[in-house]
Amino acid sequence: MADAYIYDAVRTPRGKGKKDGSLHEITALSLATQVLEALRDRNGLDTSKVDDVILGCVSPVGEQGADIARTAVLNAGWAQTTAGVQINRFCASGLEAVNMAAAKVKAGEADFAVGGGVEAMSRVPMGSDGGAWPVDPSSAFSTYFVPQGVSADMIASKWGFSRDDVDAYAVESHKRSARSWEEGRFRNSVVPVKNQLGLVQLDRDETIRPNTDMQTLGALNPSFAMMGEMAFDSVINQRYPEVERVNHVHTPGNSSGIVDGSAGVLIGSLEAGKALGLKPRAKIRGAASIGSEPSIMLTGPEFVTQKLLGKLGMTTADIDLWELNEAFAAVVLRYMQALDIPHDRINVCGGAIAMGHPLGATGAMITGVVLDELERSDKETALVTLCIGGGMGTATVIERV
Numbered sequence: 001m002a003d004a005y006i007y008d009a010v011r012t013p014r015g016k017g018k019k020d021g022s023l024h025e026i027t028a029l030s031l032a033t034q035v036l037e038a039l040r041d042r043n044g045l046d047t048s049k050v051d052d053v054i055l056g057c058v059s060p061v062g063e064q065g066a067d068i069a070r071t072a073v074l075n076a077g078w079a080q081t082t083a084g085v086q087i088n089r090f091c092a093s094g095l096e097a098v099n100m101a102a103a104k105v106k107a108g109e110a111d112f113a114v115g116g117g118v119e120a121m122s123r124v125p126m127g128s129d130g131g132a133w134p135v136d137p138s139s140a141f142s143t144y145f146v147p148q149g150v151s152a153d154m155i156a157s158k159w160g161f162s163r164d165d166v167d168a169y170a171v172e173s174h175k176r177s178a179r180s181w182e183e184g185r186f187r188n189s190v191v192p193v194k195n196q197l198g199l200v201q202l203d204r205d206e207t208i209r210p211n212t213d214m215q216t217l218g219a220l221n222p223s224f225a226m227m228g229e230m231a232f233d234s235v236i237n238q239r240y241p242e243v244e245r246v247n248h249v250h251t252p253g254n255s256s257g258i259v260d261g262s263a264g265v266l267i268g269s270l271e272a273g274k275a276l277g278l279k280p281r282a283k284i285r286g287a288a289s290i291g292s293e294p295s296i297m298l299t300g301p302e303f304v305t306q307k308l309l310g311k312l313g314m315t316t317a318d319i320d321l322w323e324l325n326e327a328f329a330a331v332v333l334r335y336m337q338a339l340d341i342p343h344d345r346i347n348v349c350g351g352a353i354a355m356g357h358p359l360g361a362t363g364a365m366i367t368g369v370v371l372d373e374l375e376r377s378d379k380e381t382a383l384v385t386l387c388i389g390g391g392m393g394t395a396t397v398i399e400r401v
Helices: 028-043 067-075 095-108 150-161 161-182 214-218 225-239 271-277 300-312 327-340 362-377
Strands: 005-011 052-056 084-086 112-120 200-202 258-269 282-291 323-325 380-388 394-398
Touching: 005 028, 005 084, 005 095, 005 214, 005 271, 005 362, 028 067, 028 112, 028 258, 052 067, 052 095, 067 084, 084 095, 095 112, 095 161, 095 282, 095 362, 095 380, 095 394, 112 362, 150 225, 150 327, 161 214, 161 327, 258 362, 271 394, 282 300, 300 327, 300 380, 323 327, 362 394
Parallel strands: 052 084, 052 112, 323 380
Antiparallel strands: 005 258, 005 282, 112 258, 282 394, 380 394
16 A cells, blocks of 8 residues: 655635635635645646545535535646545545545555645635534434534533633634744745736735734623523533533634635655655655544544554654644643643644634645644644534644655
């Protein structure tokens, strides 16, 4: 079985996912197209040698529907022999796409493949695709369904994270994200988004607030208290009766932002890279996914990390840098607590609380972020993971070469 190597990783900046966001006029197709164009042009890539493009997209309806990956391949002027497929594993779709691309290379099905994702949340709102889980009683009742925000608040309540704890984490996310831009940590992988006139529409992440402090965040009202009072607190308390009550600590300030964006990771075998004169940047050591309890739903990263490290014969001490999507502050705090990870080794460049979470693209984005940081800091090994709706976790270990 061949090894899978990362040859390049690019992403767009993340634009505020509302009508007044800078990328609102840019379609998901255009975002994905510009990522594929960048991968081709940066590497002088003969796209006829790329077998497949796999893009995560969590709301694949409307202008994001109908297999946007294949449409983007054709729109970017890639060889028509390059196939394309859209996948959905909720928040981990982008990382799952990377893992699928790597699996194709390892199996010999592909010489090169792209794993990535796209989400234009200002144009196709989250939840536009519907779904049975929350609305069909046969699934909602048996799984104690609650909205993700209530799940995040239960994590905080069950493991003792206060409002000050989650706000303090959010402040640090903004500080690290702002510092990363100031120090040029993202300059090698961020591709400015251009509009139809060919002019730069956005060249840096739009939602970072460097001056965020505890006082500003403390003035925000909890986002999910009303949902809890409607019934959902009672539902999740049936699943976790040991918790006296749900303490609603998450707000827009300590949760991931709604944004637009796209990303792509070029993956191939060593032999295929040599044939095109490309130099690999990292090796994908392994990947895994797991299911976890669906009501609290966001604790999967802990369990998939243990599963993957066990498969690879590794321990937490073997990982130099950790990257966990900042869906909610308590998700990261619990992960750090459960695996005894120091804060100075996880999300060192900031994360989605500051920069936003373009659902289908985030996993591929943070893969590129941590690869850049491994190179900048001269470290060797990183683990990338995300929590996932429905109670799942996906993780990948990469190693510089």
